[in-house]
Amino acid sequence: MEKGILQSPELYQYILESSVYPNEPEPLKEIRAVTESHPRAYMGTAPDAGQMMSMLLQLLNAKKTIEIGVFTGYSLLCTALAIPDDGKIIAVDLDLDAYEIGLPIIKKAGVEHKINFIHSEALPVLNNLLETSDNEGSFDFAYVDADKINYRNYHERLLKLLKVGGIVVYDNTLWGGSVAMPEEQVAEVWKSNRNSVIEFNEVLASDSRIQICLTPLGDGMTICRKLI
Numbered sequence: 001m002e003k004g005i006l007q008s009p010e011l012y013q014y015i016l017e018s019s020v021y022p023n024e025p026e027p028l029k030e031i032r033a034v035t036e037s038h039p040r041a042y043m044g045t046a047p048d049a050g051q052m053m054s055m056l057l058q059l060l061n062a063k064k065t066i067e068i069g070v071f072t073g074y075s076l077l078c079t080a081l082a083i084p085d086d087g088k089i090i091a092v093d094l095d096l097d098a099y100e101i102g103l104p105i106i107k108k109a110g111v112e113h114k115i116n117f118i119h120s121e122a123l124p125v126l127n128n129l130l131e132t133s134d135n136e137g138s139f140d141f142a143y144v145d146a147d148k149i150n151y152r153n154y155h156e157r158l159l160k161l162l163k164v165g166g167i168v169v170y171d172n173t174l175w176g177g178s179v180a181m182p183e184e185q186v187a188e189v190w191k192s193n194r195n196s197v198i199e200f201n202e203v204l205a206s207d208s209r210i211q212i213c214l215t216p217l218g219d220g221m222t223i224c225r226k227l228i
């Protein structure tokens, strides 16, 4: 799937080359480079979206964060570089092999101590966090970039875990632009996720507990701020 929904690939390239790559930290460039040969390299968070996440994390002074969907670690490293030295990230993924591709770069960047990687399905991890005292209402930031069918389940749990004023960002909320295509024009392999994403976008838009902003960065990133 092509990343981005801009009017031309050249315009996207312009954004990357004019304002993302010149300021992208070296370890993030390295993670992109080692991910390139992975058969699912397209899954890595888009660098322009990562740049926006870094800014959000720093505006929030985020210290305690969760990430669901790590893959080789681009967004994880982006978060680890943006939070302070005593910041913590609970990072969850089913795919340990992919995480191990980026791990040497995370170590070299000197930020591994901020990361608690949990090799697991995400839902039980969120349930466990909610059962442990002091976690509810304690997280500053969450990033979700995993199985679309579960976004709604993650959302309910993450809203409990976040502080008021905390932010959760959901990736792929435009699903390659397919959310705005008639269903019959959507390739079969995209359909089920496209329908999950459409439903999820409706859930977010009618949720009075959050303020939302769907940004057309990467594959669509929805920023939600917890209001109550």
Ligand SMILES: C[S@@+](CC[C@H](N)C(=O)[O-])C[C@H]1O[C@@H](n2cnc3c(N)ncnc32)[C@H](O)[C@@H]1O
Pocket: 043, 044, 045, 068, 069, 070, 071, 072, 073, 074, 075, 076, 092, 093, 094, 095, 098, 120, 121, 122, 123, 145, 146, 147, 150
């Ligand atoms: C799009 S990739 C994440 C990309 C990552 N954020 C990055 O910047 O490289 C999605 C990841 O979600 C993980 N995943 C999918 N379903 C999951 C689940 N139910 N629980 C935990 N991880 C899951 C996959 O193993 C995959 O590595």
